[in-house]
Amino acid sequence: xxxxxxxxxxxxxxxxxxxxxxxxxxxxxxxxxxxxxxxxxxxxxxxxxxxxxxxxxxxxxxxxxxxxxxxxxxxxxxxxxxxxxxxxxxxxxxxxxxxxxxxxxxxxxxxxxxxxxxxxxxxxxxxxxxxxxxxxxxxxxxxxxxxxxxxxxxxxxxxxxxxxxxxxxxxxxxxxxxxxxxxxxxxxxxxxxxxxxxxxxxxxxxxxxxxxxxxxxxxxxxxxxxxxxxxxxxxxxxxxxxxxxxxxxxxxxxxxxxxx
Amino acid sequence: xxxxxxxxxxxxxxxxxxxxxxxxxxxxxxxxxxxxxxxxxxxxxxxxxxxxxxxxxxxxxxxxxxxxxxxxxxxxxxxxxxxxxxxxxxxxxxxxxxxxxxxxxxxxxxxxxxxxxxxxxxxxxxxxxxxxxxxxxxxxxxxxxxxxxxxxxxxxxxxxxxxxxxxxxxxxxxxxxxxxxxxxxxxxxxxxxxxxxxxxxxxxxxxxxxxxxxxxxxxxxxxxxxxxxxxxxxxxxxxxxxxxxxxxxxxxxxxxxxxxxxxxxxxxxxxxxxxxxxxxxxxxxxxxxxxxxxxxxxxxxxxxxxxxxxxxxxxxxxxxxxxxxxxxxxxxxxxxxxxxxxxxxxxxxxxxxxxxxxxxxxxxxxxxxxxxxxxxxxxxxxxxxxxxxxxxxxxxxxxxxxxxxxxxxxxxxxxxxxxxxxxxxxxxxxxxxxxxxxxxxxxxxxxxxxxxxxxxxxxxxxxxxxxxxxxxxxx
Numbered sequence: 001x002x003x004x005x006x007x008x009x010x011x012x013x014x015x016x017x018x019x020x021x022x023x024x025x026x027x028x029x030x031x032x033x034x035x036x037x038x039x040x041x042x043x044x045x046x047x048x049x050x051x052x053x054x055x056x057x058x059x060x061x062x063x064x065x066x067x068x069x070x071x072x073x074x075x076x077x078x079x080x081x082x083x084x085x086x087x088x089x090x091x092x093x094x095x096x097x098x099x100x101x102x103x104x105x106x107x108x109x110x111x112x113x114x115x116x117x118x119x120x121x122x123x124x125x126x127x128x129x130x131x132x133x134x135x136x137x138x139x140x141x142x143x144x145x146x147x148x149x150x151x152x153x154x155x156x157x158x159x160x161x162x163x164x165x166x167x168x169x170x171x172x173x174x175x176x177x178x179x180x181x182x183x184x185x186x187x188x189x190x191x192x193x194x195x196x197x198x199x200x201x202x203x204x205x206x207x208x209x210x211x212x213x214x215x216x217x218x219x220x221x222x223x224x225x226x227x228x229x230x231x232x233x234x235x236x237x238x239x240x241x242x243x244x245x246x247x248x249x250x251x252x253x254x255x256x257x258x259x260x
Numbered sequence: 261x262x263x264x265x266x267x268x269x270x271x272x273x274x275x276x277x278x279x280x281x282x283x284x285x286x287x288x289x290x291x292x293x294x295x296x297x298x299x300x301x302x303x304x305x306x307x308x309x310x311x312x313x314x315x316x317x318x319x320x321x322x323x324x325x326x327x328x329x330x331x332x333x334x335x336x337x338x339x340x341x342x343x344x345x346x347x348x349x350x351x352x353x354x355x356x357x358x359x360x361x362x363x364x365x366x367x368x369x370x371x372x373x374x375x376x377x378x379x380x381x382x383x384x385x386x387x388x389x390x391x392x393x394x395x396x397x398x399x400x401x402x403x404x405x406x407x408x409x410x411x412x413x414x415x416x417x418x419x420x421x422x423x424x425x426x427x428x429x430x431x432x433x434x435x436x437x438x439x440x441x442x443x444x445x446x447x448x449x450x451x452x453x454x455x456x457x458x459x460x461x462x463x464x465x466x467x468x469x470x471x472x473x474x475x476x477x478x479x480x481x482x483x484x485x486x487x488x489x490x491x492x493x494x495x496x497x498x499x500x501x502x503x504x505x506x507x508x509x510x511x512x513x514x515x516x517x518x519x520x521x522x523x524x525x526x527x528x529x530x531x532x533x534x535x536x537x538x539x540x541x542x543x544x545x546x547x548x549x550x551x552x553x554x555x556x557x558x559x560x561x562x563x564x565x566x567x568x569x570x571x572x573x574x575x576x577x578x579x580x581x582x583x584x585x586x587x588x589x590x591x592x593x594x595x596x597x598x599x600x601x602x603x604x605x606x607x608x609x610x611x612x613x614x615x616x617x618x619x620x621x622x623x624x625x626x627x628x629x630x631x632x633x634x635x636x637x638x639x640x641x642x643x644x645x646x647x648x649x650x651x652x653x654x655x656x657x658x659x660x661x662x663x664x665x666x667x668x669x670x671x672x673x674x675x676x677x678x679x680x681x682x683x684x685x686x687x688x689x690x691x692x693x694x695x696x697x698x699x700x701x702x703x704x705x706x707x708x709x710x711x712x713x714x715x716x717x718x719x720x721x722x723x724x725x726x727x728x729x730x731x732x733x734x735x
Contacts, residue, residue, distance in 0.1 A: 063707065063709075064670070064707075064709065065709060065734070068643045068734045069643075070641065070642045070643045070734035070735055071642075071709075071735070073642040073643065074642045074735070077642065086589055088592070094646065095643045095644055095645065095646065096642070096643065096644075097620070097640065097641055097642055097644035097733060098608035098620050098634075099616070099619060099620065099634040099640035100640045100641045100642035100643070100644075100733070100735070102633045102634050102640075103634075103636065103639075103640055107633055108607060108609055108610065108630070108633060109607070109609075109629035109630060109631065111608060112589065112593075112605070112607055112625055113606050113607060113608065113622075114600065114604060114605045115600065115604040115605075116600060116604070117600075119599070119600070122599075123596060123599065123600070126592070126596065126599070127592060127596075130589075130591065130592040132588060132589055132592065133589075133592070190708075191704075191707070191708040191709050191710060191735075192707070192708040193706070193707065193708040194676065194704060194708060196676070197676075206676065206677075206678045207676045207677065207678040207702055207703075207704055207710070208676075210704075210708070210710060210735065211708065234636060
């Protein structure tokens, strides 16, 4: 597991893991293992020092991208690309474009697709019961009820397979995405205006690396936060945006820069 | 000539050629026949012996195909899929079959068709005794036959004929709703089986090399829980037998023998040879709801219809991995395919084409890894619209990106754009693609969202495209 940053005293960490042990079901295989974002600022913010494996996480787009969840799909692909093993991606529509996912490091040989139509949750659970997978990504179109999400969470805990619910909706910023679920973390990711490709020559045509605003809107045992990051690179790693051309409004600026 | 007792009176069960020549036919009351012809020689019918002889004959037919079955009281099924070339073709197979039967004193009519239902109909009701229905012409072949060719109950045929329906032609294109409402589901079901809209499994005669396990019950069962426990027992026994023979099941048929003598069959397949009783039982359990137990099931039989060699493999016991890694995705794939159907579970693989929608193909989930990916460095979206959607744009020709575009009545002002990436059509495919090309742009709108747009044509030569713009994907 990831070493905790020196800002958190060891006793606090001990207490946290005790609470985590109490909270979580017994017999869990991968209690403490986490998937690193590879970004100390984010990893340090998350309880456990990274995205916990064998748990349910939610990722949604924002604004017009709530429908296509294109940025969210890229972020999830980058995340699972860095795990070991096969990934089951359960879809409801046929719009996933594999070359795009490959560009953030998710090789097509590792990606098992399953078109589930209305049975996305059912197929996700089926996949989560199979310990041979690295992760199960499900494109959840409608509501994700507390019961349904708890089933996924329990299945993920038992097998140690990470579950990611990629929330989509035809309605922009659908309020049902804010309803409570049993997910351990909930993320919202959206593209924001990117700086010019060459910082010293703002008039140069072309596009630079995309910028994403990554909101951790809910986190069990943690607090919400927002980061501005550069999109996944070819290995699926995020990078913190060093200099921002267009800073977000002050109300959104809860940028946490890791200390120490 | 033989006779049997139908409960009320003695009737003729079967006649030979000379009796038929005298106007006698099966189903006639025996007294009536005796009144017509004084010197009749009749024997009591022995139905049980007939059935066992027919089963023997079906087993004899295994020389033509690995999958044959008896169709009582007077028919045989042969699933000749993939076997006909051994005899030089379908017609030759039939001729050879009938000739061999003739040699042992059996007069036979034979037909070969796409579906069991159509073959049944044509064999018994077509004018010629040997008939090959060419693939895809099933409907035309049965169209002019009488309704009796659909294997309908006698009362239903009588009811239909009273209303003027005699030929399949009259019902085959009729609206199905009213047909079902008026005559019950049986008519439509048999029609569908004949035309191939409904899969009809055959009850096979089992050659000894096939692994099968049958469990008869003291009392008929009909609850799902009972089926589950029987399936567990059957699967365990079958897997033990498979293990003895170093085989793994690729396809399983579970036959439910109903009290009324009919059979219900569920079939599951495995992507790789499987011999884990829990896995096989679970796949069968998921299909139980498709079974109509009727008044009860008094025997169940589990048949391994396809098996492949499966040797023992040692499970990996790695000291380094703290997580028990089970790389066998096959079990999961089987379950998903079983639930969703084949074709719904797949992997993507790179295809050598520059046209985005042709650069991805689907391959079977367990096919060997291709190791190939798409060229790195080219911007490719994570979502692709299929088909591309037309947008309204303001753009300068020939090679400027649009300043804005309107999609779904929303105006997007373009802040940054990268392109064009020209993709030439594949001229070797057809005439229309001879000169066509697309210019792709990756654009970012005022909110930072990135889109993949293209203009059809190079902006100069009208032969390459009509300069209309499309939205093709989202980053």
